[in-house]
Amino acid sequence: MKAPRPLLTLLAAACLTLASAAHADVLDDVMKAKKIRIATDFSIPPSGMLDKDLKPVGSDVETAQLLAKDWGLELEFVQTTGATRIPNLQTGKADIVVSTLSVTPERQKVIDFSKPYAALVSMIGARKDLQIKDWADLKGQSVTVTRGTTQDTELTAMAKDKDFKVVRYDDDATMVTAGVSGQADIVSTSVTIMNQITAKNPQRPFEQKILLRNLDLAIGVKKGEERMVAKLNEWVTANLKNGKLNAIYKKYHGSDLPAAMLP
Known part of the structure; x- marks a missing residue:
């Protein structure tokens, strides 16, 4: 016996709702919360460190602060180490990683990356x-x-x-x-x-x-978060073009970004 057409319509709608919920992504969560959690290591000067007042400073710190400001979001730093950067993403402890994270084939198997914003x-x-x-x-x-x-x-x-x-x-x-x-x-x-x-x-x-x-140093994102990666790529492109990312890098590292990265 065939199900009545109205029932089929309701079932289809319910499936779409469930699918939408299942695919709710990190970008949606961040924008809804109006806060972004960024994993950054504060023990790698001059990229990340604590000043005499124990306030985070450094090139990665200022990069994270600029991103949160541009997106109109509250910034919460998730203090990390080299070994815990990727686990912080995979466990949902952080939304993204801005912490001298270099792009390698091994890492690309388990997380996604934005366009490079710096280099080392x-x-x-x-x-x-x-x-x-x-x-x-x-x-x-x-x-x-x-x-x-x-x-x-x-x-x-x-x-x-x-x-x-x-x-x-x-x-x-x-x-x-x-x-x-x-x-x-x-x-x-x-x-x-x-x-x-x-x-x-x-x-x-x-x-x-x-x-x-x-x-190349890039922003780390949990695997499959395509909308977040796309938005980050737009942001990196814009801030390389306007010179802000280069200014941050030069302030702390004493030199410009590689010429190949700059417009």
Whole structure:
């Protein structure tokens, strides 16, 4: 027996309502709440740090603040580390990540990214007096990384073949302290973070030894949130064009963004 047409119409409407609810996305939630939760690491100067009054500052902090202001939203920072940035997205603790998150094929399998808003140089650095020119010079050495970073992933895959050891710390601040104190002689990180070791202990200067790659930094978004990614891309494009993102980067990093990123 066929169901009456009015009943079929009601059922179809109910299915559409349920489907709509099931596909309610992060952008809808953010705009409805009038608040955006952004995961940012405050232990990686100059991208994220706390000033003397324990107020968040840095290039990623100002980027997050600019985004929230442009969208007319209250900003709630979710303090994170390198290892917890992606889990914060996947568990719904944060809506997006603005925290020196580089775009890699491995990460693209589990989260989505906006267009790049900044960049960093990923490399292996060491005490200036150490004679390290290529991978062969790392044989039998220990290379210190921050857990969960691109350097951790890349070097872990290479360690056995190149015959060196990877030593991990949970955050960049602890890794820097290891370099300053003499616990670490070789680190793999960004040039910006490596320079903090020399700044904190000029008697033990570090320098770049081996370039790994230039990395694009983008805003991380939970997988499948296409509307959020599209809106972020519009925002990044506009603020690269008007120069605001470049001004933030130059303020904290002392140089312009790569020319290829700028209009």
